[in-house]
Amino acid sequence: MTATTTTATTATKSVKSLKARMLSSRERSGVALALAAVCLIGGSVAAAGRLRDFPVMGGQAARYALATVFLILWARIRGHTFVRPTPVQALWIVLLAAMGMAGYGVVLLHAVSLTAPGNVGVVIGASPLVIVLVRALLTRTRPSRNLMAGALCVAAGSAVPQLTTGGQVQWSAAGFAWSCLALACGAAITLLGAPPTEQLGALTVTTYACGLAAVMLFVAALITRTVTGTPVLRAPTAVEFAALAFLALGVTTVVFLLWYGAIERLGAGRTGLFNGLTPVASLIALSVTGTATATVHQAAGAALVLFGVVLGLRRA
Template sequence: MMFDARERSGAALALGAVCLIGGSVAAASRLHGFPLIGGQAVRYAVATVFLLVWARRRKHTFVRPTRVQMVWIFLLAAMGMAGYGIVLVYATSMTSPGNVGVALGAAPLIIVLVQSILARTRPSRSLMGGSLCVACGSAVAQLSTSGAVQWSVQGLVWSCLALTGVCAITLLGAPPTKELGSLTVTTYACGLTSGMLFLIALILQAVTGTPVLRRPTAVEFSALAFLALGVTTVVFLMWYGAVERLDASRTGLFNGLVPLVSLLALSVTGTGSAAINQIAGATLVLFGVALGLVVKKRDTTTPGACAAEQVTDRSPRG
């Protein structure tokens, strides 16, 4: 079927978000020696300020969340933002970014399965097939030259935790976005995340003596700035904008491109190069995304479908 203008813009937003997310793996690997919790707290504090300024310029009116919506936003802040940011840094210190990418490549499949379970519906064949292609393609792209990925137990655990965080961003963020809009949800969640992380950092300092912050080096400052403005602020607005236009399942397919973009970023920085298996994996992932996006509209508007599948922006606009 032909995509309408809304769906095309959603795909463009998701693709743009993925390009920035792909660079976050390389940026996170630069922060292994920086106070982790405090650094992430600063990241989300800066993002919150930027979002508030942006909302003021747009004359955006924030809607007060209901109790149920605040539960969704709190879980998003704890698992999808604070949790994922911390886990990603640990994961890239425990194993190579390529191994982390294998786990992240399975995100589309998990998102589709969870959405189907919640909606009590069977996923369409094209969506399920596309998700499988994305997951398999991501894994193929991350194979070593010997044809196998060398996992450590710690690396596997942390990579799977990173996968959980990636899935949480879509699954937990979609329901409140339906009623509040992407800007409101992102701003509330970033503010909660920052406060949550600062509190944890202060507790750790009191118990273990771990410093909350220190003066960053030039490289660390650049990484924090990229994560705060590029990955946190812009990515979340673009990602939930895509969810509003496509739906959670089809937007989640673009997660499969994250490890491939990460490989490209590593190649650009001179720390890696594209191998035959990576090119083959990229081709399979692109095919999977295209296949999964070709979902008949009746499949995405089935009666009784999960709220996250029918996201629209109902936030007041100035």
């Protein structure tokens, strides 16, 4: 009887331990939201390529202005009430609009103009590791071993596809500096968006931040025109208009709602791991459109990133 009881108790503990390690239904929905967001971001590569000749500042401003209109219409349909943020929440949202939205797109484009896109990807691929470390510092907690190991795998996997056939990565000082700034702005989307989202909700935070980003970018475009003579905007072609509409509706409006919905369910640390899948999603989108062909390095990096995400999502 004693042996039987002991065996039954051990089996019960094993089942409970297994259940504790499994994702809950809320967490699984968070994974689905994050994956959907990453897929849309990957599809944005082809759309962004159609806007190479369009004014950068003005184009980004128009993108966020359109996104704000879409978000307000969606809020009206849902009967959503926008809550006035507190001064602290407003500060988070302003920083999010400046760094995570307005700043990220402009900085990324400038970094790519100074060095190879693959080199920029090496740096940005470390964003999950940055998010995990910064969140641990802000919350004064030690991240779990699974989360740290997963973040390291994601960062390494993002770097592998950028290696040349000789195993070397060529850097430029200016390109590396701007890539680090792009890394900071990319990580800011999660780090700065998480605190107000937990209190105000994804729709409210995204709408406020998009509106502020549009204003900031329009002002920057006006200043740029005064200094350099670059036009703020021009009439887009049909292809450019379609690209702007996709970036505004799909990549800005929907992606941010999906991403912050995932943060509400998974937390900033585990959601941040999915940033490492963005190069993979971009590669798939480029392969589907016939723009690029996957290499062995890219396939190996994708596998390592996927392993890192799965490892980081596991509970200790």
